[in-house]
Amino acid sequence: MKNFKPFGIIILLLLLANLLPAQEKNWMDESKQDRDKRMEWWRDARFGMFIHWGIYSVPAGVYKGKEIKGIGEWIMDHANIPVEEYEKFAKEFNPVKFNADEWVQIASDAGMKYIIITSKHHDGFSMWDSKVSPYNVVEATPFKRDVLKELSVACEKKGMRLGFYYSIMDWHNPDAKGENFAKYRDNYMIPQIKELLSGRYGNVSVLWFDGEWIKEWTEEQGQALYNMLRDIKPDLIINNRVGKGRKGMEGMNKGEGYAGDFGTPEQKIPSKGLPGVDWESCMTMNDTWGYKTYDHDWKSDKVLIRNLIDIASKGGNFLLNVGPTSEGLIPAASVERLAAMGNWIKINGEAIYSTSASPFDKPDWGRYTTKPGKIYAHIFDWSEDKILKVPAKNYKTNRVYLLSDKNKDLKFEQDGDNLQITLPNEAPDSIASVVVIEYEE
Ligand code: H79
Secondary structure, eight states, X not given: OTTOOHHHHHHHHHHHHHHSOOOOOOGGGOOHHHHHHHHHHHHHHOEEEEEOOSGGGTTTTEETTEEOOSOGGGHHHHTTOOHHHHTHHXXXXXXXXXXXXXXXHHHHHTTOOEEEEEEEOXXXXXXXXXXXXXXXXXXXXXXXXXXXHHHHHHHHHHTOEEEEEEESOOSSOGGGSSTTHHHXXXXXXHHHHHHHTSSTTOOEEEXXXXXXXXXXXXXXXXHHHHHHHHHXXXXXXXXXXXXXXXXXXXXXXXXXXXXXXXXXXXXXXXXXXXXXXXXXXXXXXXXXXXXXXXXXXXXXXHHHHHHHHHHHHTXXXXXXXXXXXXXXXXXXXXXXXXXXXXXXXXXHGGGTTTOBOOSSOOOTTEEEEEXXXXXXXXXXXXXXXXXXXXXXXXXXXXEEEETTEEEEEOOEEEETTEEEEEOOSSOSOXXXXXXXXXXXX
């Protein structure tokens, strides 16, 4: 073995390995540890802003003098508007009052930790400077400004996370329906998504797909897209509508064979949450996502704040929508409600952010959230007898107090299976008052 040359053999093996087909990474096989790390900021955030903004804000629910029934961003479909007619709304889109810093400030003041904005809705209109198609906000409107770019800069300044909604269904591109779908997918949709992840739009934290129900889109294509996106950006978080996982258990990456990182209940809060999976309820503040001039059916501060608590108590996130006008303004009714939520969160945010689902069954008087060493009782209905009973049987309680008055101890005693807490006469907050139970871990 005088002529044995180990380096030569190693080099030969390396050369051979290059000839083998590259083993593609399946990101759906991620370890729990890696997944927990990637999802951490999102789980802690609990509350985000959804923004539905596009050229549908120009008709704003009215076409040819008629109020069109249904959600505003669907007007092209609901009013049967031909493509060439609908395109004309782009020429009227000039939202000179748009100020990205103001939008981010409104979200931040509301206590929201991330923003998801429509990059392209079903109407196919792109809200950024896309080189893939001139049907976009820079080339097709008098506004000529890159909305997503401005928002990404404003988010970066404020430390606000940003994600993009992208509709797989596209009513504008003729290839997006029927036998040419692969052409739309490979030459239009994927190049567009790559633009969004190119770095030009900052650190994109979430991609939020929709319109995946069309027959042209399959779970296999969804999984291929999911893997492609994680190859580009390994820490990206992607919703379950990237594939066909929205039906059934809303679930993903659970050995159920569906792509996506979180479930997306729409306009509803699952009665028991979605145990074992990450999820986010998206909801409107009135009855539309895209702006409609005449929709005044606003949810009250009480409903919105209690929805946030209800969702947190079930371990989910709340993605609450605003539909800005064609002037570029978030409607005043939305801003007022977001401010009220922010005021509640300023006092009680500790009981929302970074919490986990309730350790107990849902009580009649409100909801629970929890954190290591702490139980938060969110009281909706202040009890008549001023005694709060918490089924904290095997907990060694150290201290009990209200988040609105942290220095003042509340009296408590263990009574069999229940911890009995003596409440003050008046509820500090008529919508939800939070009592903290600190216990030894
Ligand atoms: O962007 C907002 C809406 O425009 C969009 N999703 C939110 C976030 C939305 N698309 N459709 N809808 C809301 C309601 C209509 C759903 C249906 Fe279907 C589509 C009914 C039949 C096809 C999806 C697939 C739901 C049921 C089957």
